[in-house]
Amino acid sequence: MTRASLSARLAASVAILLAIMPVAWAGGSGLDEPDDADVGTPFFGIVKDLDNRGRAMPDAKVTASLKGGNTSFVMRADAQGHFKFTGFAKDVDPNAVEIACSVDGYKLERTVRRKLSNDPGAPVEVDCLMAKQQAAPPPK
């Protein structure tokens, strides 16, 4: 990876992170709406089409779940293929959070995961790399 592409990636990551911060840290104001003091590691990323030079895939379905857990969050990537997720608690190990993506006609080839720093609670970038599903062979 070149220095220029590293810089571009870092700039994009910071931009996405800044975009999610107000949502992640907005406090409730009702007497029964406590603050988000316990919010854990934020996740964000881009859903990319491997068969189209990594172009972003808008409106992809993104699922975040805890390994071995019974609950998952389901959200949609935006028009630029970006998603963000701040749903789990501070004491949840970010390595236990699984991010998966799905788009009709595509399969999830793999996810690429990067922690922005080694600080506890530092945001984690997870990009979903999607590839077109091969049509099933005709029955013999």
Place this chain on the structure above:
Amino acid sequence: MTWRCVVASALLLAFWAGAATAQSSVLTGEVTSAQEGAMEGVLVSAHATGSSITVTVVTDAHGRYAFPADRLPAATYTLTIRAVGYELAAPASAEVATGRTATADLRLRPATDLAAQLTSTEWLISMPGTAEQKRPLIECMSCHTLERVARSKYTADQLMGVLARMENYANNSTTQHPQLRVAKREMSQSKARELADYVATINLAGRETWTYPLKTLPRPHGRATRVIITEYALPRPTIAPHDVRRDAQGYVWYSNFVEPYIGRLDPKTGAHAEFRYDLPKPNFPAGALALEPDADGNWWLAMMFQSGLMRFDPRTEKFRYFPIPPDMMTDATQQSLLMPARADVDGKVWTNDVSTHEILRLDLASGRYERINPFVGMPKGRLHSPYGMAVDAQNDLYFMDFGDESIGRVDAKTLRTQLYPTPTPRSRPRRGMMDAKDRLWFAEFAANKVAMFDTKREDFKEWDAPTPFTYPYDVYLDRTGMLWSAGMSSDRVLRFDPASGQSVEYLLPHPTNVRRIFIDETTTPATFWAGNNHHASIVKLEPLD
């Protein structure tokens, strides 16, 4: 007969039908004021002494009103009006007799006490301050309007004590029938201080009048005047109808939020009946919130602080109670919502426990409850509260996380949960319904929006309510694709076309705290029903187009 004769006969018939309609008014008149001349959008209500029924119509663009003959039997009627900023210049009444049209022209003068006429929505529009400062005030409307807040004379320090007291009233409290929680609640001192400091700037603490102008919403106009509203007064002022549903026989049933009864109204006659159940926990707040039917024609009640679920068979008029077992029970246990609609599929009824933020599922055969915690691993600082419930054909549950911002789905077979955050953060989805296409329509209470979640596509659409600070409580999509909504703050009923974005808002004749709404689709157009939770009446609204 030639085709010309057929057309001529049809035109003649249409003319006579129109003339008959015009002539069938039993009471008409014109509403005027010195300030405006003829006034459009004035609600004129007629109530006969001793009757439980009040009928309301609205003046047209020429200031004229007309009561159809079939709505006012012969009697002497007291006439009242609703037109914000105005009041009747003198008491008004009319003698209605069979076979002739009475006339009562009404003269209005500027109101002597405008503040007494404001809805909570109009108070929120009038009050200075940010949306965040006003947001906690929406909790107040569960028990009373914001006029009480605005007229209070408490200082910020005194308000801290008031808020601590309010925090420990049960949700099912009204000013006529306050009820204390058994399990005490601790409020956030810092948030209470913020609210107290704010309220002390908009109430009458140390001042004679408000420091800000009182703003009002426009009167009904055009389509919003083409409506008839009927209010059925219930026999005790303490009755607090929460959920209202019409059955196949035409009876209207309601849950009583503060007393141990299910109620039944016959809209044809106004006759009222109540069916009492024994209190499972006599020292706890009484009353039930959700009222839902099952496929066998039984009514189910979510028993709030009495805990558990109650089933009522309207044929035998017998109750059966499904208690929460002792190992799941605390003083805070509270079942507010339930969903028995597809218990015929798997013998299971969904409900919630507000105290633990969990979903419960009742197995009808054994009477046992299962617990499902959909919020494992979620931040402790976020309040969750499974509230409105709907099911699909497989009895999979869709619930509205009223504490936060998600729609949840619980698979009936695996109990796995999926949470779908709404596009608008902190929207507090409240109640709604599933349509025949498995689309969940729901109210985003705190976001002032109505919304749809397509359960097949797993995506959302949201629409702003046309008036700010109306806080929709519930929605209902009728067969023509019109979305209905109402709530606790504006005394208005919204009829909204999601396809075109066009809407009409009907003003109700009296302060009306609306919770669950029901749309009767056996009429054309559809008829809106709701309870007036704070003023012991059932409200029927019939659009004329």
